[in-house]
Amino acid sequence: MLKKESAQHVIYEIMKLYPDAIPTMRYQNPFQLLMVVILSAQATDESVAKVKDQLFERYPDPQAVIESSPEEIETYIKTVGLYRNKAKYIYKSSGQLLKKFDGKVPNTRKELESLTGIGPKSANILLNVAFNQDAFAVDTHVTRICKHHKIVDENATPKQIEERITEIIPAKYWGRAHQAMISFGKEICTPRNMKCHDYPQLYENIEEVDPTDPMDAV
Known part of the structure; x- marks a missing residue:
């Protein structure tokens, strides 16, 4: 070494x-970036880019997600690897945002990692890109x-x-x-x-x- x-x-x-x-992936708010980082795990940027715009339009906020279902979310992301699990993560994390954080994506590592589908890598991306905090x-x-x-x-x-x-x-x-x-x-x-x-x-x-x-x- x-x-x-x-x-x-x-x-x-x-x-x-x-x-x-x-970052090459375009987004307009931290919730959109949250969905992108969930989708990006073990998937190519190209596959995420193809589905994100329709996903953002259908689900502009966590409330829209929980009024839907994991099965419906799947129809928007089925070309992305591991889409069934990722649909569940988006659905569950949206419910957690509404229940714990007033529907807003939190800006601390501990709170981010409490969300379903968000591990250390995803938390660091959100901290740095969405909230301009020092993170790697x-x-x-x-x-x-x-x-x-x-x-x-x-x-x-x-x-x-x-x-x-x-x-x-x-x-x-x-x-x-x-x-x-x-x-x-x-x-x-x-x-x-x-x-x-x-x-x-x-x-x-x-x-x-x-x-x-x-x-x-x-």
């Missing part, structure tokens, strides 16, 4: 490759990148990856790093035919990097 400064160097170089990386979400792209580039040990858990990243880069960069790593994972550090070695800046002088923060100028 790389030492702190070297691991930090790799992350910063990825961020420099994608300085303007932002670990998805399959982040996991692959961190292990391939030895930022973490090969057997590191998502929690350990989150702890490692949030320890070696400042909190103000957590959201930017997550988005940049998603783009890097989709385009360069892919599951097959990785192109990482086409970017020598990720590897050059990695044991002699300047530990000062180079990102403010980006």
